[in-house]
Amino acid sequence: MDQITVDTAAVVVLAEGSSTSEISNRRGHLFEMFIAKLLATQGYGDPHPENLNFTSEGIELDVQARHTVTNEQLICECKAYSSNVRVPLLTSFLGKFALARADDDRIHGLFIALPRLTPEAKEKADAAQAKLPGFRYLGSYEICQLLQAANVLPSWDEGPEIRSDPTVIVTEHGVVLAACELDSQTRRASRWVTWTRTQDVPAPVVRLIERHLSKGLPVVRAGHEAGAVPIRVPSLPKIVEVQGSTSDFEYQLPAAPEFFIGRKILAQSLLEKLRDRDTAGSIVINAKSGWGKSSLVLHLQKGIEKAGGVGIVIDSRTAERSEFVPAAMERIIRKAVERKVLELPPQAAFSSLQSIVETLKRATWTSPARPIFLAFDQFENVFRDSDLTREFRDLAFLIREINAPLTISFSWKTDVVAWTEGYPFGLRNDIRDASLVSILEPFGPREVEALLRRLEKSLGSKLNRDLRQRLREYNSQGLPWLFKKFGAHILAEVDRGVTQDDLAKQALNARGLFESDLARLSPSEQAVLRTVAQAAPVAISDLDYDVATGAVLDSLLHQRLVVQVGHTIDVYWDTFRDYLNNGSVAIEDSYVVRYAPLGAGRLLRVVVAEGGSVSVPDAAARLDTTATVVFNYSRELRQFGVLSAESNRVTLEPDLLDSPDREEAIRARVSQALRRHKMYKLAADMLTREDIVSIPQFAAVLAAEFRAVAAKSDSWVTYARSFCQWMEYAGLVRLLANGMTRMTESDSEPLGRLLSGAVPVRVRSPFPGANPGPALQLLLHLSDPAGHTRPSKNGFATAVRDLTALGLVDTDEGERIVLSGNSVFSHGAVEPGRLREIVERQRGMREAFAALESNPGLSPLSLGIAHRDALGAEWAESTMLSAGKFIRAWARACGISTQLRTTDRQD
Structure with missing residues (x-):
C-alpha cells in the first residue's frame, strides 16, 4: 500500500433524501456507524455518540465507548474535514482528555483527524502520544490500515494504476473506495473509479458519486472499460494573467515594473522573504483601492524572475468555481518545469489541490532551489463564493507542508464591503492567519x-x-x-x-474626472457602461447579444472605460463603478483650503453686483487689489463649485445666480463640498472625541495627514483656521475663542454671510467685546445719519464687531456697513426687549442674564468666571473682570436692573 497516496485519503459520507434535513440526518447516522466499525477493530463496543455536527468544514462527532475486555472508558473526537485538521482543535481535545484522566487514570483518548493533521498539529500529537498515557491519534493512513486489516475496505491496489485523490466513501449500501484516474499525458483527472471488497459497487453509490463528488467526470466501477456518460463535460477554468501599463500614466492598468515608483523598503523586504524561504508559505497584501497592490505584485514577480525563479500574477476576477485553484497551480508548476526550476515526480497529478500539493512535495527542485511566486490579484472578488474562498484557504494551509521556496500571494482591498450575509469573514481571516500580512501605506x-x-x-x-x-x-x-x-x-x-x-x-477632483469621462460618451455608450457597472464583473455571455457584439462595447473597450478579463467585462476601477451606480465617490477631496471666507465674500459681492460675471482686471480694480489676489480669493470658491472655471473671468454658477436665496444656495453648495473633503472628516473625527478642538491641534493633524504638502507649522495653523471658518459658514462647526466645537440644535447665533455682512477675519471673539454704548450709537447713526453722530474711531471697531456677532449689521455691495433690518427699533429708538432677544442668542448670555435677574448684585468677576466656563475659554483674571463688566452693561441696555454691593468692585 502506497502511504504517500493513502495518507491523503478523505472520508466522505454520501446519502440520499428528499430534503436537506433528511440528508443530514442520514449522513449523521452513517458516520456514526462508520466510526463504530472503526472502534470495533480496536475492541471497543457499545459506542454512545455525544455530539454530532455538520459544519462548513465537514463532519464532527464526539463518542464515548468501553473496551469489551478491560472495560476501560474511551473518549473520542472525530473530525472528517475537507482540509487537514489544525492545532486548536487538537489542543482543545488534549485539555479535555487531561481533565478526564485526572479523575480516571485508566481512561483512553482517541483523536481522529481526516484526512490528517497539519504538520504543526502532527508534531503536537506525536509529543502528546509520548507524554500522555492513553492518548492516540489516527489519520487516514492509519484508519485505512485498520479497516483493511479488518476486511472492511478493499486494497488500494485494486483501483486504477495512475490515480490521485483517494477517497473512502461511506453510504447506506456499504463502504467503498474511489479515486481519480489520471490521463497519462496531462496528469489531470479523466474519470472517477470506484471499487469495493467483495462485489461490484451498487448503482446507487455510483449515482451518489456522480452527483456529489465527480464534478461532471464520468464514474466507472473498477474493471469496467466503459463508463457512464458524464453529467457534464467540465471545462478548464479561464486563467488570465495581470498585465502592466505601457506608460507612466496609463491609469487603467497597474504600473508595469519599469514604471514602478516607491515602496523600496517594503518591496525589498518582501523579495528577500520570497527568495530566501526554505518552506512554502503565503503573504497577504492589503491596502485600500487604488493604493498600488497590483503594481507591487508585478514588481515582486519581476524580482523573482531576476533571481532565476518563476512568477505569475493572476487576475482573480475570472475565478468562478473551486477548480480555478488547481488550474492556477498547474499553470505556475508547468512554467517552473519549463524554466527548469523543478522536475515533476513520476506520480505527478493535477486533478485537485491536494494532489498538486503532494506533487510539489515529491518534486525535485534545482540546487540551490529557485523561488516560485504565484499571486492572486483582485482577490476580493473571490469572497463572493464561500466554497471558492474555502479552496483558497485550504491552499494557504496545505502549501506550508512543502519544503521549498514557494510563495502564494493574495491581494485584496481593505475597504471591501460584504455583499451578502454569508460573507466568509472566517475563511478570509483564516487566510490572513496563515500568511505574512503586509499593509501598504499611501x-x-x-x-x-x-x-x-x-x-x-x-x-x-x-x-x-x-x-x-x-x-x-x-x-x-x-x-x-x-x-x-x-x-x-x-x-x-x-x-x-x-x-x-x-x-x-x-x-x-475624482468626481470631476469621472464626469469628464462621461461627457465625451454618446447616450448609447453611457447606457451600456452603466449596464456593465451594475453587474460588474459580468460575463460577456450574460450581456445582450447586441451589446456583446456591437460597436458600442468595442468603443468602450477602446477608450479603456471597461476592461476585458477573460470572458468577463469590468469597469476600469471599482471607485468609478460605484460612481456610475450611485453617484458617490469614495475618495475624499484633499486640496488644501488656504484662504478664509472674508476675501471670497468681498469678491462674490462684486461678481453679483456685475450681474454674475466680471473680468479679473475689473474685479481687481473694484477691490483695489491685484489679479493675483483675485485669483486667490476665487480659488476656494472654484473648488467648492460656487464659481465656474473660465479663463480671465470670475463667474458665479448660473443655478446659484438664479436662486431665490443666493446666500443659502451658496451655503448649501459650500457645505456639500466640505462634507466631501478629508479635512472635514478629520475635524468630525476629532470632535467625536473632544468637546473643543483647538486650532493648533487641528493644524497638527492636518500636517500629519497631508504629507505630500510641504508647509511650515505656522502655515498649517493658518490653513486650519481658514478651513474652520469655512466650516462655520457652512453650519458644520461653531468657532470659539479657543477652537471649534460641534454645532447643536440650541445654537441660535446667526451664521456668517458672504453676499452681505461682515465675516470675522480670524477666530470669532467672544461676545460681548465692549460696553454697548458705541454699538447702540452706531445703530442709531445707521438708522438716522442726520440725527445721530457716528461713534468715535476707538469705539467704532468694537461696535462693528459686536453688532456683526449679533447679526444687526451687514455690508453692502460697496463694502459699506448698513443695517440688516429694523427689528430692533421702535419709534426710532432701540427697544430693550427686542435687543435682549437678539443678545440672548449669543452663547452664555441667556444664562448670564438669568443669573443677574436672580441676583442683581452679582459681581463682574463672578459673572466673568461663569461666562468663561460657559464658553470653555482660558482667560486671565483681568479678562474675566472686563467680560463681567461688559455683560452687566449689556444687561442694563436690555432692560435688566443691576446693582452692586458696596464691597464689590465698581463697573
Whole structure:
C-alpha cells in the first residue's frame, strides 16, 4: 500500500433524501456507524455518540465507548474535514482528555483527524502520544490500515494504476473506495473509479458519486472499460494573467515594473522573504483601492524572475468555481518545469489541490532551489463564493507542508464591503492567519515628487508653480492610481491646447474626472457602461447579444472605460463603478483650503453686483487689489463649485445666480463640498472625541495627514483656521475663542454671510467685546445719519464687531456697513426687549442674564468666571473682570436692573 497516496485519503459520507434535513440526518447516522466499525477493530463496543455536527468544514462527532475486555472508558473526537485538521482543535481535545484522566487514570483518548493533521498539529500529537498515557491519534493512513486489516475496505491496489485523490466513501449500501484516474499525458483527472471488497459497487453509490463528488467526470466501477456518460463535460477554468501599463500614466492598468515608483523598503523586504524561504508559505497584501497592490505584485514577480525563479500574477476576477485553484497551480508548476526550476515526480497529478500539493512535495527542485511566486490579484472578488474562498484557504494551509521556496500571494482591498450575509469573514481571516500580512501605506512626498517629475518628462516641459502645487494637494492622500488619472487628464488637455494656467484654475477632483469621462460618451455608450457597472464583473455571455457584439462595447473597450478579463467585462476601477451606480465617490477631496471666507465674500459681492460675471482686471480694480489676489480669493470658491472655471473671468454658477436665496444656495453648495473633503472628516473625527478642538491641534493633524504638502507649522495653523471658518459658514462647526466645537440644535447665533455682512477675519471673539454704548450709537447713526453722530474711531471697531456677532449689521455691495433690518427699533429708538432677544442668542448670555435677574448684585468677576466656563475659554483674571463688566452693561441696555454691593468692585 502506497502511504504517500493513502495518507491523503478523505472520508466522505454520501446519502440520499428528499430534503436537506433528511440528508443530514442520514449522513449523521452513517458516520456514526462508520466510526463504530472503526472502534470495533480496536475492541471497543457499545459506542454512545455525544455530539454530532455538520459544519462548513465537514463532519464532527464526539463518542464515548468501553473496551469489551478491560472495560476501560474511551473518549473520542472525530473530525472528517475537507482540509487537514489544525492545532486548536487538537489542543482543545488534549485539555479535555487531561481533565478526564485526572479523575480516571485508566481512561483512553482517541483523536481522529481526516484526512490528517497539519504538520504543526502532527508534531503536537506525536509529543502528546509520548507524554500522555492513553492518548492516540489516527489519520487516514492509519484508519485505512485498520479497516483493511479488518476486511472492511478493499486494497488500494485494486483501483486504477495512475490515480490521485483517494477517497473512502461511506453510504447506506456499504463502504467503498474511489479515486481519480489520471490521463497519462496531462496528469489531470479523466474519470472517477470506484471499487469495493467483495462485489461490484451498487448503482446507487455510483449515482451518489456522480452527483456529489465527480464534478461532471464520468464514474466507472473498477474493471469496467466503459463508463457512464458524464453529467457534464467540465471545462478548464479561464486563467488570465495581470498585465502592466505601457506608460507612466496609463491609469487603467497597474504600473508595469519599469514604471514602478516607491515602496523600496517594503518591496525589498518582501523579495528577500520570497527568495530566501526554505518552506512554502503565503503573504497577504492589503491596502485600500487604488493604493498600488497590483503594481507591487508585478514588481515582486519581476524580482523573482531576476533571481532565476518563476512568477505569475493572476487576475482573480475570472475565478468562478473551486477548480480555478488547481488550474492556477498547474499553470505556475508547468512554467517552473519549463524554466527548469523543478522536475515533476513520476506520480505527478493535477486533478485537485491536494494532489498538486503532494506533487510539489515529491518534486525535485534545482540546487540551490529557485523561488516560485504565484499571486492572486483582485482577490476580493473571490469572497463572493464561500466554497471558492474555502479552496483558497485550504491552499494557504496545505502549501506550508512543502519544503521549498514557494510563495502564494493574495491581494485584496481593505475597504471591501460584504455583499451578502454569508460573507466568509472566517475563511478570509483564516487566510490572513496563515500568511505574512503586509499593509501598504499611501504615497508620501518623495513618491509624489517622483511622479511629478515623470509628468514633466511626459509633457516635455516644467509644470508651472500653481499647477504643480495643485497636483500635490489633490494627491496628498497618496493614491498612485489617482495621480496617474490626473496626469493622463493633464496630458490630454495640453494636447488639446489647454494651457497649464487654465488647468491650474480647474477644480480637479475624482468626481470631476469621472464626469469628464462621461461627457465625451454618446447616450448609447453611457447606457451600456452603466449596464456593465451594475453587474460588474459580468460575463460577456450574460450581456445582450447586441451589446456583446456591437460597436458600442468595442468603443468602450477602446477608450479603456471597461476592461476585458477573460470572458468577463469590468469597469476600469471599482471607485468609478460605484460612481456610475450611485453617484458617490469614495475618495475624499484633499486640496488644501488656504484662504478664509472674508476675501471670497468681498469678491462674490462684486461678481453679483456685475450681474454674475466680471473680468479679473475689473474685479481687481473694484477691490483695489491685484489679479493675483483675485485669483486667490476665487480659488476656494472654484473648488467648492460656487464659481465656474473660465479663463480671465470670475463667474458665479448660473443655478446659484438664479436662486431665490443666493446666500443659502451658496451655503448649501459650500457645505456639500466640505462634507466631501478629508479635512472635514478629520475635524468630525476629532470632535467625536473632544468637546473643543483647538486650532493648533487641528493644524497638527492636518500636517500629519497631508504629507505630500510641504508647509511650515505656522502655515498649517493658518490653513486650519481658514478651513474652520469655512466650516462655520457652512453650519458644520461653531468657532470659539479657543477652537471649534460641534454645532447643536440650541445654537441660535446667526451664521456668517458672504453676499452681505461682515465675516470675522480670524477666530470669532467672544461676545460681548465692549460696553454697548458705541454699538447702540452706531445703530442709531445707521438708522438716522442726520440725527445721530457716528461713534468715535476707538469705539467704532468694537461696535462693528459686536453688532456683526449679533447679526444687526451687514455690508453692502460697496463694502459699506448698513443695517440688516429694523427689528430692533421702535419709534426710532432701540427697544430693550427686542435687543435682549437678539443678545440672548449669543452663547452664555441667556444664562448670564438669568443669573443677574436672580441676583442683581452679582459681581463682574463672578459673572466673568461663569461666562468663561460657559464658553470653555482660558482667560486671565483681568479678562474675566472686563467680560463681567461688559455683560452687566449689556444687561442694563436690555432692560435688566443691576446693582452692586458696596464691597464689590465698581463697573
